[in-house]
Amino acid sequence: MKNYVKYTVAFALVAAALLYLVLSGFDGDKVYYLEVSELLTADKTELAKGLRVAGYVTENIAAIDRLNKVAKFEMSESPHGEGSVINCEYYGSIPDGLEEGASVVVEGSFDPSQNLFTAKKLLAKCPSKYEVEVPPGESAAAETISTGGNIQ
Amino acid sequence: MNIGQTVQFLGVITGIIAFASLIYAISIKSESIFKLARYLAALQTFFITLAVLALLHALVGSDFRFLYVASYTDRSLPLVYKLSALWAGQSGSMLFWSFLASICASVELFRLRSGSLNYQSYILMVIVFTATFFLFLCTAVTPLFEMLVFTPNDGRGLNPMLQNPGMMIHPPLLYIGFVGFTVTFAHAFSALCNHDVSSVWIKRTRIWTLITWVFLTAGIVLGAWWAYVELGWGGYWAWDPVENASLFPWITATAFIHAAIMYERKDKLRGWGFFLILITFELTIFGTFLTRSGIMTDSVHSFGESPLGMYFIFFIVLTEAAFLIIVFKNRGILEDKADFNFTSKEGVFFVGLLCFAALTIALIFYTMLPVFSELFGSKISMGQRPYNVVSVVFFTVIFFMASFAPALTYGETKSSQFLKTYIPAFILAVLITAFPIILGFTKAESVVLTFATSIMLSVFLITLVKSVYKAGIGILLKNKRYAGAVIVHIGLAILSYGVIYSAFYNTELEKNTSFSSVVNFGRYSVSVGELMQENTANYSSDYIPLYVETEGGFLTNLYPEIRMYNNNDHVYGEVAYYSLPRGDIYAILQGFDTKENLVSLKLIFQPLIIWIWVGSIMMCLGAIYAAIKR
Structure with missing residues (x-):
């Protein structure tokens, strides 16, 4: 057999395996990722599947009980409680870092009639403050001084 | 402009001129322009190093006039973390990348100095281009040495x-x-x-x-x-x-x-x-x-x-x-x-490469799925299972290829020669795989994975023994590349056993109990103590001692904590764990209530997990050994 035939056969076998694996559905493992505002306007078919929503915990926290493993809080689309909000209930181990202003990702289902997201999974984001949180109305860039003496 | 901004700017300009000079030097074959370019590349390293020093100076000195310093440090932060804030933030890490790349350029400048103009120029071009790119990002796009109008009294600090x-x-x-x-x-x-x-x-x-x-x-x-x-x-x-x-x-x-x-x-x-x-x-x-x-x-x-x-x-x-x-x-x-042959070392290497490539494609596909799918409608995100499935499938094939390779020669291999190594290895692998099965670890996927790992391990061990038998133990010192490769693959097998058994057989117990109670967790008996407290300069901690024993007697004390750090009123759990060769016992204090006499604990047993770390260290040591020049 010529070289290129051997290569092609090998490629084809591996590609077929890859395609089969990747396209074989994994339906149960797919979740639809929506923003908070999209959640409120989603239709029934989308809501029927697993959902994943990212948002921010607002100041309206009903409960964070690590002992009894319950968290009930409000989630907003934007960092400072602006934009659409939903209520969220979670039963399970509470991760570190869950507090007002925290960036979170929840996975579960949504009931639009109650504006309630029931979360099976709750992830609080890696809190390394890689982005500086700037209070609304100010801009860190606008405050830059480009003159003003040497810093040494 | 402050010093940091100045040297950054100079670094970018130098990089651009160096890059242009290299192109020019190649096109007109000029040694003198090339020499200029080399000096410029070294000069760029100098400027970037100055920028790094300027930043470190500001970080260590808590110079909160700088936005970056105020964002990632505070006065009470231990010195090491003030220094490591260099790479904590986005723009700092871009400078760090550029610094590393520029150091590489200077090293190659020196190392390859006797090479031809053409050979060196293209190499320098690529590295200088990369270093300049990252420097440009932290100079112009997300400026690193940006200053604040009002100097805050203290910085935001680094998350505990x-x-x-x-x-x-x-x-x-x-x-x-x-x-x-x-x-x-x-x-x-x-x-x-x-x-x-x-x-x-x-x-x-x-x-x-x-x-x-x-x-x-x-x-x-x-x-x-x-x-x-x-x-x-x-x-x-x-x-x-x-x-x-x-x-x-x-x-x-x-x-x-x-x-x-x-x-x-x-x-x-x-x-x-x-x-x-x-x-x-x-x-x-x-x-x-x-x-x-x-x-x-x-x-x-x-x-x-x-x-x-x-x-x-x-x-x-x-x-x-x-x-x-x-x-x-x-x-x-x-x-x-x-001519190309599958029944050869290069043949199985080739199949292995295909599998590495296919696995990478699958993992990238799943990772980027939310971004791609958004273009076509709803954003879809994958859970963990698809990643695990593709990893298991492709690594199994890779491990089998790795088991064939040492037993095959370059070019077509005689089957008798191959089997002389492979049959004993196969038997050894079956014996190794039988061991966990007898102990009760019988999940189908873990058996297959254990066998794939074991056959790879066995072939490497048997070929190692054969080499030493034929050429003496000195071969391990003389042929460092071979010895290093063997160590890497044995380390890989050990790591794999750790991954397989912790993934498939970890056990977890979530228990609400009371103070001074006993919780049974498999072979372990965990006695829950009383609430204790500890205050340090940084934080105050509530913890509960757990006295862990087995049938054989006392094993260890674990002290899972809940900490409150002083400079933010956030609460952080501190895990307590104890490593044994057979696995780790891992305890999390989820919460407690002294009035209600309630303690919420999570206990986890992770089989063989320590071997992941041991195997990884072996892989690194083996690769270092193989890198030592003969």
Whole structure:
């Protein structure tokens, strides 16, 4: 057999395996990722599947009980409680870092009639403050001084 | 402009002029212009180093006039973390990348100084271009030395979860593990531009590639270890996009190292060599992009939107196009002319490379699915299972290929010769696999994986024993590449056993109990003590001693805590764990209520997990040993 035939056969076998694996559905493992505002306007078919929503915990926290493993809080689309909000209930181990202003990702289902997201999974984001949180109305860039003496 | 901004600006200008000079020097074949370019490249390293020193000075001095210093440090932060804030923030890490790349350029300047103008120029061009790109990002796009109008009294500080030695060195390990591949890539580019596809560039970059691989391996494993000991969910890998971003170049770099062996020894798989180093280089850039651009909003590591994204895409497209064009121009000389055989070392290497590539494609596909799917409608995100499935499938095939390779020769192998090694190895593998089955670990996937790992391990052990028997123990000192490779693959097998058994057989118990009670957890009896408190300069801690014993008597005390740090009123759990060769006992204090006499505990047993860390260390040591020049 010529070289290129051997290569092609090998490629084809591996590609077929890859395609089969990747396209074989994994339906149960797919979740639809929506923003908070999209959640409120989603239709029934989308809501029927697993959902994943990212948002921010607002100041309206009903409960964070690590002992009894319950968290009930409000989630907003934007960092400072602006934009659409939903209520969220979670039963399970509470991760570190869950507090007002925290960036979170929840996975579960949504009931639009109650504006309630029931979360099976709750992830609080890696809190390394890689982005500086700037209070609304100010801009860190606008405050830059480009003159003003040497810093040494 | 302050000093930091000034030297950054000078660094960018120097880089641009150096790059232009190199192009000019090549086109008119001028040694003197080339000499100028070399000085400029060294000068750029000098400027970038000054910028790093300026930043460190500001960080250590808590100079809160700088936005960056105020964002990532505070006065009470221990000195080491003030220093490591250099890479904590986005723009600082861009400077750090640029610094590392520029150091690489200067090292190569020195190391290759007797090479030809053409050979050196293309190499320098690539590295200087990369260093200048990252410097440009932290100079002009997200300015590092930006100043505040009002100097705050104190900075924001570093989150306590990151005040951990592991988290401190995880970024630099990863960055060195990324940047080093720029050098190998630069040599590949130079070889193609000079129409020299002999294995010279492979040999020249072997040590760079291996040592970079060691740093990348260490960085990834350290990140996993940190997640395990710090985050308190009992696991070490969640297939989060940013975790995956560091893994992609690791897989392709591993594949490249194997292709490079064939390239060097037999001038085979050369196309693969070039392709894999290109992909590895681009994936290191892509990994930085994924981590820093904020594009993966459903990642627990995404750090917010930034304008850097477009610049990264531009860089990747430009460098990829340049490389592919030059590969295309050389396609005639890259073809493998000799006959190709699957029943040979190079044959199974080839299949292995296909599997590495396929696995990387699958993992990238799943990771980027939310971004791609959004273009076509709803954003879809994958859970963990698909990642695990593709990993299991492809690694099983890879391990079988790894088991064939030492037993095969170059060129077609006689089956009798192959079987002389493989049959004993097969028997040994069956015996090894039978052991956990007898102990009750009978899940089908774990049996298959254990067998694949064991057959790979057995072949390496048997060929090692045969080599030592034939040539004496001195062969391990004389042939360091061979000995190093054996150590790496044995370490890989050990790591794999750790992954398999912790993944498939971990057990968890969540229990609400009371103070001074006893909880039974498998073979362990855990006596819950009373509430204790400890105050340090940094934090106050509530903890409950757990007295752990087995049938054989006392084992250990565990002290899971809940801490409140002074400079923020956030509450953080501190995991307590105890490692045994058979596995780790891991305890999390989820909460307590003294009035109600309630303690909420989570106990986890992770079988064989310590062998993941042991195996990884072995892999790194083996690779270092193999990198030592004969």
